[in-house]
Amino acid sequence: MEWMDLMSSPAFWVAVLRLATPLILGTLGxxxxxxxxxxxxxxxxxxxxxxxxxxxxVYLGAPLYVGVLAAALAGxxxxxxxxxxxxxxxxxxxxxxxxxxxxxxxLSYFAYRVTFPSVNTPPTITPFAExxxxxxxxxxxxxxxxxxxxxxxxxxxxxxxAWVLNRTPVGxxxxxxxxxxxxxxxxxxxxxxxxxxxxxxxxxxxGVAGSFLxxxxxxxxxxxxxxxxxxxxxxxxxxxxxxxxxxxxxxxxFAFFDALQLRMQQGGxxxxxxxELPYQVYLMLPYIxxxxxxxxxxxxxxxxxxxxxxxxxxxx
Amino acid sequence: xxxxxxxxxxxxxxxLALAPIAAILFTLAVCTLLVAWAGAPVGRTxxxxxxxAFGSRFALSETLTRATPLMLTGLACAVAFRARFYNxxxxxxxxxxxxxxxxxGGLHDGTGFDLPVPALFAGMMLAAALAGxxxxxxxxxxxxRLGVDEVVTTLLGNxxxxxxxxxxxxxxxxxPMAMGWPQSVALNGDLELGKLIERTRAHTGLLWAAGxxxxxxLLNRYTVFxxxxxxxxxxxxxxxxxxxPVNRVMLGTAMLSGALAGxxxxxxxxxxxxxxxLDMSPGYGYTGVVVAMxxxxxxxxxxxxxxxxxxxxxxxxxxxRAIAVPNYIADVIVATSLLAMLVATLFAQxxxxxxxx
Numbered sequence: 083m084e085w086m087d088l089m090s091s092p093a094f095w096v097a098v099l100r101l102a103t104p105l106i107l108g109t110l111g112x113x114x115x116x117x118x119x120x121x122x123x124x125x126x127x128x129x130x131x132x133x134x135x136x137x138x139x140v141y142l143g144a145p146l147y148v149g150v151l152a153a154a155l156a157g158x159x160x161x162x163x164x165x166x167x168x169x170x171x172x173x174x175x176x177x178x179x180x181x182x183x184x185x186x187x188x189l190s191y192f193a194y195r196v197t198f199p200s201v202n203t204p205p206t207i208t209p210f211a212e213x214x215x216x217x218x219x220x221x222x223x224x225x226x227x228x229x230x231x232x233x234x235x236x237x238x239x240x241x242x243x244a245w246v247l248n249r250t251p252v253g254x255x256x257x258x259x260x261x262x263x264x265x266x267x268x269x270x271x272x273x274x275x276x277x278x279x280x281x282x283x284x285x286x287x288x289g290v291a292g293s294f295l296x297x298x299x300x301x302x303x304x305x306x307x308x309x310x311x312x313x314x315x316x317x318x319x320x321x322x323x324x325x326x327x328x329x330x331x332x333x334x335x336f337a338f339f340d341a342l343q344l345r346m347q348q349g350g351x352x353x354x355x356x357x358e359l360p361y362q363v364y365l366m367l368p369y370i371x372x373x374x375x376x377x378x379x380x381x382x383x384x385x386x387x388x389x390x391x392x393x394x395x396x397x398x
Numbered sequence: 399x400x401x402x403x404x405x406x407x408x409x410x411x412x413x414l415a416l417a418p419i420a421a422i423l424f425t426l427a428v429c430t431l432l433v434a435w436a437g438a439p440v441g442r443t444x445x446x447x448x449x450x451a452f453g454s455r456f457a458l459s460e461t462l463t464r465a466t467p468l469m470l471t472g473l474a475c476a477v478a479f480r481a482r483f484y485n486x487x488x489x490x491x492x493x494x495x496x497x498x499x500x501x502x503g504g505l506h507d508g509t510g511f512d513l514p515v516p517a518l519f520a521g522m523m524l525a526a527a528l529a530g531x532x533x534x535x536x537x538x539x540x541x542x543r544l545g546v547d548e549v550v551t552t553l554l555g556n557x558x559x560x561x562x563x564x565x566x567x568x569x570x571x572x573x574p575m576a577m578g579w580p581q582s583v584a585l586n587g588d589l590e591l592g593k594l595i596e597r598t599r600a601h602t603g604l605l606w607a608a609g610x611x612x613x614x615x616l617l618n619r620y621t622v623f624x625x626x627x628x629x630x631x632x633x634x635x636x637x638x639x640x641x642x643p644v645n646r647v648m649l650g651t652a653m654l655s656g657a658l659a660g661x662x663x664x665x666x667x668x669x670x671x672x673x674x675x676l677d678m679s680p681g682y683g684y685t686g687v688v689v690a691m692x693x694x695x696x697x698x699x700x701x702x703x704x705x706x707x708x709x710x711x712x713x714x715x716x717x718x719r720a721i722a723v724p725n726y727i728a729d730v731i732v733a734t735s736l737l738a739m740l741v742a743t744l745f746a747q748x749x750x751x752x753x754x755x
Contacts, residue, residue, distance in 0.1 A: 123549065163737075167740065167741070170403075171403070171741065171744055172403070172744075173740045173741070174740070176484050176549055177479075177687070177691060177736070177740060178737065178740060180486065180684075180736075181688075181733060181736040181737040181740065182737070184688070184729065184732065184733035184736065185730065185733035185734060185737065187729070187733075188726055188729030188730045188732075188733050189730055191724075191726040191729070192432060192724050192726035192727060192729070192730055195724030195726055196435060196436045196724060199722060199724075309557075310553075310554065310557045313550060313553045313554055314554070316549075317550050317554065320547070320550075360565045360568060360569065362561040362562070362564050362565040362568070363561075363565070365561050366557075366558050366561045366562070369555075369557045369558045369561075370558060372550075372554050373551055373554055373555075376540075376546050376547070376550060376551065377540060377546055380540075380544040380545055380546045381544065394403060395402065
């Protein structure tokens with residue numbers, strides 16, 4: 083296949099947007115937590131919990147949208163745990179986040195095995211349908227028609243989060259507790275409540291990101307299905323300089339290369355100008371790319387000033 | 399009136415020592431809910447769990463076998479975390495160490511060496527340690543030179559290494575006799591570690607791991623480098639002000655940590671598997687973080703913590719064969735005990751006080 087053919091094929095761009103959807107939601111979730119000054123490494127496990135909860139609720143007969151809400155709720159619960167540990171208790175955000183990831187993942191697997199003790203093929207649901215009726219829109223129609231409503235939710239979440247963070251009083255307050263919590267406290271704002279609220283809301287987004295995997299991308303729950311996507315989101319936030327618009331861009335660039343590597347794997351033959359390599363090299367690309375993105379942005383990264391610094395009143 | 403956390407002027411040593419025990423008891427109490435949910439009798443489940451972990455010669459030998467890699471990855475994390483270098487890449491370092499061990503000690507017609515056994519053994523261990531150390535040097539340099547957060551780079555590195563190992567097992571290090579199963583060539587039989595307990599899988603790698611724990615404790619306590627590592631971890635800013643070579647200490651710590659995790663891989667290969675497969679570690683690198691935290695980052699504590707965690711994993715496997723509780727309960731126990739340990743340590747150092755303001 084030629085480069086030109088690939089770039090003008092709607093199927094390729096459908097794949098890009100599909101692959102980008104969980105990354106967009108997850109990255110926004112991490113971004114919200116970090117803007118309030120708290121690293122949330124719980125994302126990898128929270129996505130697994132969201133994927134499992136959303137799928138289970140739908141499997142038990144609820145509508146798909148209820149599944150998405152249930153995933154958000156599951157994310158919020160684990161977010162609350164991380165919030166309690168890191169904000170009022172001020173524990174290490176690194177270790178607490180990893181603990182939440184281990185707990186959320188293992189609880190999801192445990193719950194899956196308790197509910198389905200002896201199934202070999204994972205039970206399936208009917209996932210979100212593609213929005214074929216959007217085909218008529220000029221230019222982007224064919225790409226959107228291959229998407230599920232969850233992609234629209236993700237795309238809508240970008241301007242909404244940007245607006246909340248940059249144009250509303252609560253957004254200003256969240257950014258303030260992430261930059262200078264002592265000053266925020268001086269203004270009569272509750273650092274504890276704002277940070278905890280941001281973590282819970284961000285984790286809900288991560289839960290929804292996970293539910294995309296079981297309710298739209300696939301139709302069943304598998305072990306290890308998150309497969310490092312959460313960690314990629316953490317890297318993308320740095321790449322995005324903590325801005326929602328750039329997070330969308332980062333997720334799309336990342337998904338572009340992910341779709342490219344999938345195409346190269348499936349196509350067997352490499353794209354013109356590229357040598358044929360073991361498939362593992364292509365699978366490595368997304369992770370290498372994330373690290374390169376981190377390195378490229380390192381010098382310019384405008385970290386929220388109070389990121390990873392617990393705030394205890396009266397303590398320096 | 400509000401509750402505030404206040405640092406205890408002199409945290410009691412007893413409270414700090416009891417913190418892990420409190421955390422474990424809390425965890426087991428919480429997990430009874432899960433056992434009850436699975437519909438199993440709680441008492442019998444825990445009895446089976448402990449019996450499967452420590453109750454017989456066979457159970458104990460399996461626990462010791464499982465504790466060996468956990469002790470080493472636990473040490474790797476404890477060393478690094480003490481200096482506030484968050485190495486979450488022990489999983490990748492373990493695999494690369496295992497691969498390096500087989501490259502030196504198994505591939506004679508390929509790139510390996512045909513040396514007398516003692517030299518080959520030393521070369522194998524050295525190669526594994528070096529592989530782990532150099533692998534972790536990359537994120538460490540990115541951190542000290544460019545300020546890139548090491549957690550994300552080491553986490554992502556795990557996925558890259560696993561794919562690299564998979565590539566090697568398909569390619570140059572493939573076992574031609576393995577019928578397409580992704581498995582490396584076997585290690586030279588003379589290099590395998592001896593048995594610790596006859597007719598079981600427990601091997602002398604455990605003694606290596608425990609010896610390294612002791613060595614690290616001595617290093618921490620009696621050497622300049624050990625002091626520097628602790629100082630950098632306690633307060634990097636103040637250490638720099640005092641003229642300590644903070645970046646060099648950080649890099650040295652990282653290489654030490656990576657080497658330990660790399661050795662975990664070599665010792666798994668030489669003691670248990672005999673070759674590299676893609677499932678030789680069920681997340682020992684990640685579980686090492688939990689082991690290190692439960693040990694309060696103390697090298698000797700790691701010995702006990704790894705025995706506990708290994709016991710839970712082995713016991714849960716055995717228990718889930720007898721009773722309808724999924725063996726994932728072990729992972730839940732391990733994860734919960736990590737979080738409980740964080741809180742328990744906090745309350746050993748801080749106290750809650752009512753603030754009448």
